[in-house]
Amino acid sequence: xxxxxxxxxxxxxxxxxxxxxxGGFQVAAEAGDAEGLLAAVAEHRPELALxxxxxxxxxxxxxxRAAMEIRRRWPGTPVVLLSQYVEERYAADLLSANTSxxxxxxxxxxxxxxxxxxxxxxxxxxxxxxxxxxxxxLLLRRDSDPLARLTPxxxxxxxxxxxxxxxxxxxxxxxxxxxxxxxHINNIFAKLxxxxxxxxxxxxxxxxxFIGASRA
Numbered sequence: 001x002x003x004x005x006x007x008x009x010x011x012x013x014x015x016x017x018x019x020x021x022x023g024g025f026q027v028a029a030e031a032g033d034a035e036g037l038l039a040a041v042a043e044h045r046p047e048l049a050l051x052x053x054x055x056x057x058x059x060x061x062x063x064x065r066a067a068m069e070i071r072r073r074w075p076g077t078p079v080v081l082l083s084q085y086v087e088e089r090y091a092a093d094l095l096s097a098n099t100s101x102x103x104x105x106x107x108x109x110x111x112x113x114x115x116x117x118x119x120x121x122x123x124x125x126x127x128x129x130x131x132x133x134x135x136x137x138l139l140l141r142r143d144s145d146p147l148a149r150l151t152p153x154x155x156x157x158x159x160x161x162x163x164x165x166x167x168x169x170x171x172x173x174x175x176x177x178x179x180x181x182x183x184h185i186n187n188i189f190a191k192l193x194x195x196x197x198x199x200x201x202x203x204x205x206x207x208x209x210f211i212g213a214s215r216a
Contacts, residue, residue, distance in 0.1 A: 001124060002028040003048040006037035006063065007082070008055050012107065016050060019110060023117035025124075032056065034066035041070055041077065048124045053083040067094055076100075078123045082107050086133050100204070103129035103164070119164065128164040128207065135159045147210065149191040157184040162207045 003025045007013040010032075017027045025048065029040035033056045041049055049070055055062040067079045071094075078101035081094065086106065094102050103123040109116045109131060119129035136159070150158065153174075160170045167185070171178045185203075194205050 001048065002026050002044060002046040003050060003124075004029045004031070004037065004040045004044060004046040005050045006031045006034065006040075006055065006066065007050075007052045008032045009052075012110075015110060019113055019116060020050070020120070022113060023121065025120075034062040037063075037066050038069060038073075041074065045074065045077075047078065048120065049077060049079045050120065051079060051081055053081050053087065064094065078102070078126070080105060080120055080123050080129065082110075086131070100126045100128070104134060105129060105131045106133055122164050128162075128204075130162050130164060130207075132163055135162045147192075150188060154184050154188050154191070157181060158188055158206060158210050161185070161188075161203055162210050 001024065003020050005013055005016050005020070005027060007016060007030075013030055013032075017030065020027055028044040028046055031037040031040050037049070037051060040046075049067065051063040051067050053063040054060060055066075063081060067081060070077050070079060079094070080103035082105055084107055094104065101123055103119060105116070105119060109119070123129050147155070147158075156174065157170055160173055165173065167178050167181045171181045174181070185206075188206055189202050192206055192209050194202050194209075
Protein backbone atom coordinates (compact mmCIF):
# COMPACT_ATOMS: atom_id res chain seq x y z
CA UNK A 1 0.00 0.00 0.00
CA UNK A 2 1.66 3.21 -1.21
CA UNK A 3 1.70 6.34 0.93
CA UNK A 4 2.78 9.95 0.48
CA UNK A 5 3.88 12.05 3.45
CA UNK A 6 3.79 15.85 3.70
CA UNK A 7 5.54 17.25 6.79
CA UNK A 8 7.90 20.24 6.93
CA UNK A 9 9.83 18.94 9.96
CA UNK A 10 12.51 16.64 8.55
CA UNK A 11 12.93 14.83 11.86
CA UNK A 12 9.22 14.02 12.19
CA UNK A 13 9.00 13.13 8.51
CA UNK A 14 11.75 10.54 8.90
CA UNK A 15 9.97 9.15 11.94
CA UNK A 16 6.67 8.92 10.08
CA UNK A 17 8.34 7.08 7.22
CA UNK A 18 9.77 4.51 9.64
CA UNK A 19 6.43 4.06 11.42
CA UNK A 20 4.50 3.57 8.17
CA UNK A 21 7.07 1.13 6.84
CA UNK A 22 6.81 -0.83 10.09
CA GLY A 23 3.07 -0.94 9.48
CA GLY A 24 3.47 -2.42 6.01
CA PHE A 25 3.15 0.76 3.94
CA GLN A 26 5.48 1.70 1.11
CA VAL A 27 6.32 5.42 1.24
CA ALA A 28 6.34 6.44 -2.41
CA ALA A 29 7.24 10.11 -1.83
CA GLU A 30 7.70 12.78 0.82
CA ALA A 31 7.18 16.54 0.70
CA GLY A 32 7.79 19.56 2.87
CA ASP A 33 4.98 21.77 1.57
CA ALA A 34 1.55 21.62 -0.04
CA GLU A 35 2.82 22.20 -3.57
CA GLY A 36 5.22 19.27 -3.30
CA LEU A 37 2.45 17.13 -1.83
CA LEU A 38 0.08 17.75 -4.73
CA ALA A 39 2.83 16.98 -7.22
CA ALA A 40 3.66 13.73 -5.40
CA VAL A 41 0.03 12.61 -5.31
CA ALA A 42 -0.37 13.40 -9.01
CA GLU A 43 2.68 11.30 -9.82
CA HIS A 44 2.19 8.31 -7.52
CA ARG A 45 -1.59 8.16 -6.93
CA PRO A 46 -1.08 6.74 -3.42
CA GLU A 47 -3.51 4.71 -1.32
CA LEU A 48 -2.84 7.11 1.58
CA ALA A 49 -1.76 10.74 2.03
CA LEU A 50 -0.46 11.68 5.50
CA UNK A 51 -0.53 15.47 5.78
CA UNK A 52 0.60 18.05 8.33
CA UNK A 53 -2.11 20.67 8.93
CA UNK A 54 0.33 23.62 9.08
CA UNK A 55 3.00 23.85 6.39
CA UNK A 56 5.01 26.53 4.56
CA UNK A 57 4.65 29.25 3.59
CA UNK A 58 1.99 30.48 6.02
CA UNK A 59 1.89 27.67 8.59
CA UNK A 60 -1.89 28.03 8.95
CA UNK A 61 -4.18 25.58 7.11
CA UNK A 62 -2.13 24.73 4.01
CA UNK A 63 -2.39 21.00 4.72
CA UNK A 64 -6.17 21.11 5.09
CA ARG A 65 -6.60 22.96 1.82
CA ALA A 66 -4.22 20.55 0.09
CA ALA A 67 -6.14 17.56 1.49
CA MET A 68 -9.42 18.94 0.16
CA GLU A 69 -7.80 19.61 -3.21
CA ILE A 70 -6.57 16.01 -3.30
CA ARG A 71 -10.08 14.77 -2.63
CA ARG A 72 -11.41 17.03 -5.39
CA ARG A 73 -8.86 15.98 -8.00
CA TRP A 74 -8.54 12.33 -7.03
CA PRO A 75 -11.78 11.34 -5.28
CA GLY A 76 -11.50 8.49 -2.85
CA THR A 77 -7.85 9.07 -1.95
CA PRO A 78 -7.62 8.39 1.82
CA VAL A 79 -6.13 11.33 3.73
CA VAL A 80 -5.00 11.69 7.34
CA LEU A 81 -4.35 15.15 8.79
CA LEU A 82 -1.75 15.49 11.54
CA SER A 83 -1.90 18.40 13.97
CA GLN A 84 0.10 19.58 16.96
CA TYR A 85 -3.03 20.86 18.71
CA VAL A 86 -6.74 20.09 18.82
CA GLU A 87 -8.41 22.13 16.07
CA GLU A 88 -11.62 20.25 15.42
CA ARG A 89 -12.83 22.65 12.73
CA TYR A 90 -10.29 21.11 10.37
CA ALA A 91 -11.76 17.65 10.91
CA ALA A 92 -15.20 19.13 10.24
CA ASP A 93 -13.97 20.83 7.04
CA LEU A 94 -12.58 17.58 5.70
CA LEU A 95 -15.52 15.42 6.69
CA SER A 96 -18.02 17.88 5.26
CA ALA A 97 -16.57 17.17 1.81
CA ASN A 98 -16.54 13.37 2.16
CA THR A 99 -17.30 10.82 4.83
CA SER A 100 -14.96 7.94 4.11
CA UNK A 101 -11.21 7.50 4.10
CA UNK A 102 -10.48 10.52 6.31
CA UNK A 103 -8.64 10.97 9.58
CA UNK A 104 -7.53 13.70 11.96
CA UNK A 105 -4.91 12.74 14.54
CA UNK A 106 -2.63 14.56 16.94
CA UNK A 107 1.09 14.14 16.29
CA UNK A 108 1.61 12.75 19.77
CA UNK A 109 -0.24 9.61 18.64
CA UNK A 110 2.80 8.63 16.58
CA UNK A 111 4.54 7.61 19.84
CA UNK A 112 2.11 4.70 20.19
CA UNK A 113 3.12 2.97 16.99
CA UNK A 114 0.56 0.16 17.08
CA UNK A 115 -2.38 2.50 17.77
CA UNK A 116 -1.22 5.03 15.17
CA UNK A 117 -0.74 2.42 12.46
CA UNK A 118 -4.14 0.88 13.25
CA UNK A 119 -5.83 4.29 12.88
CA UNK A 120 -4.01 5.08 9.64
CA UNK A 121 -4.80 1.67 8.18
CA UNK A 122 -8.46 2.12 9.11
CA UNK A 123 -8.51 5.30 7.04
CA UNK A 124 -6.64 3.63 4.16
CA UNK A 125 -9.33 0.94 4.18
CA UNK A 126 -12.03 3.58 3.76
CA UNK A 127 -12.93 4.24 7.39
CA UNK A 128 -12.51 7.26 9.65
CA UNK A 129 -10.16 8.05 12.53
CA UNK A 130 -10.66 11.03 14.82
CA UNK A 131 -8.22 11.64 17.64
CA UNK A 132 -9.69 10.87 21.09
CA UNK A 133 -8.74 14.36 22.31
CA UNK A 134 -10.68 15.91 19.43
CA UNK A 135 -13.68 13.78 20.32
CA UNK A 136 -13.38 14.70 24.01
CA UNK A 137 -13.32 18.42 23.20
CA LEU A 138 -16.33 18.08 20.92
CA LEU A 139 -18.23 16.28 23.66
CA LEU A 140 -17.63 19.21 26.00
CA ARG A 141 -18.96 21.85 23.63
CA ARG A 142 -21.77 19.96 21.86
CA ASP A 143 -24.52 20.36 24.41
CA SER A 144 -27.42 21.45 22.20
CA ASP A 145 -30.32 19.36 20.90
CA PRO A 146 -30.58 16.72 19.59
CA LEU A 147 -27.33 15.55 21.19
CA ALA A 148 -28.68 16.64 24.56
CA ARG A 149 -31.16 13.78 24.28
CA LEU A 150 -28.38 11.21 24.59
CA THR A 151 -27.55 9.54 27.88
CA PRO A 152 -23.95 9.72 29.17
CA UNK A 153 -23.34 6.14 28.00
CA UNK A 154 -24.78 6.88 24.54
CA UNK A 155 -22.49 9.91 24.28
CA UNK A 156 -19.56 7.64 25.13
CA UNK A 157 -20.60 5.23 22.41
CA UNK A 158 -21.05 8.03 19.88
CA UNK A 159 -17.64 9.44 20.80
CA UNK A 160 -16.02 6.07 20.14
CA UNK A 161 -17.93 5.80 16.86
CA UNK A 162 -16.47 9.20 15.93
CA UNK A 163 -12.99 7.84 16.57
CA UNK A 164 -13.79 5.23 13.92
CA UNK A 165 -14.13 2.19 16.17
CA UNK A 166 -16.22 -0.85 15.24
CA UNK A 167 -18.91 -2.30 17.48
CA UNK A 168 -16.38 -4.85 18.73
CA UNK A 169 -13.86 -2.11 19.45
CA UNK A 170 -16.46 -0.07 21.34
CA UNK A 171 -17.48 -3.10 23.36
CA UNK A 172 -13.87 -3.76 24.30
CA UNK A 173 -13.26 -0.14 25.30
CA UNK A 174 -16.38 0.04 27.48
CA UNK A 175 -16.15 -3.55 28.76
CA UNK A 176 -19.68 -4.40 27.64
CA UNK A 177 -21.19 -6.89 25.21
CA UNK A 178 -21.51 -6.19 21.51
CA UNK A 179 -25.28 -6.60 21.81
CA UNK A 180 -25.30 -3.80 24.41
CA UNK A 181 -23.32 -1.61 22.03
CA UNK A 182 -25.75 -2.36 19.20
CA UNK A 183 -28.65 -1.36 21.44
CA HIS A 184 -26.98 1.93 22.36
CA ILE A 185 -26.26 2.66 18.69
CA ASN A 186 -29.88 2.02 17.71
CA ASN A 187 -30.97 4.41 20.48
CA ILE A 188 -28.53 7.01 19.14
CA PHE A 189 -29.94 6.68 15.61
CA ALA A 190 -33.47 7.13 16.94
CA LYS A 191 -32.68 10.10 19.18
CA LEU A 192 -30.77 11.88 16.39
CA UNK A 193 -33.74 11.40 14.05
CA UNK A 194 -31.59 9.71 11.45
CA UNK A 195 -33.33 8.19 8.41
CA UNK A 196 -33.74 4.43 8.19
CA UNK A 197 -31.04 3.50 5.69
CA UNK A 198 -28.17 1.03 5.76
CA UNK A 199 -26.31 0.82 9.08
CA UNK A 200 -22.95 2.01 7.77
CA UNK A 201 -24.47 5.16 6.31
CA UNK A 202 -26.35 5.88 9.52
CA UNK A 203 -23.08 5.61 11.47
CA UNK A 204 -21.54 8.22 9.19
CA UNK A 205 -24.56 10.50 9.60
CA UNK A 206 -24.37 10.12 13.39
CA UNK A 207 -20.69 11.07 13.42
CA UNK A 208 -21.33 14.04 11.15
CA UNK A 209 -24.12 15.21 13.44
CA PHE A 210 -21.74 14.79 16.36
CA ILE A 211 -18.99 16.97 14.91
CA GLY A 212 -21.39 19.47 13.46
CA ALA A 213 -20.22 18.86 9.91
CA SER A 214 -23.54 17.84 8.38
CA ARG A 215 -24.88 20.26 5.77
CA ALA A 216 -28.41 18.99 6.15
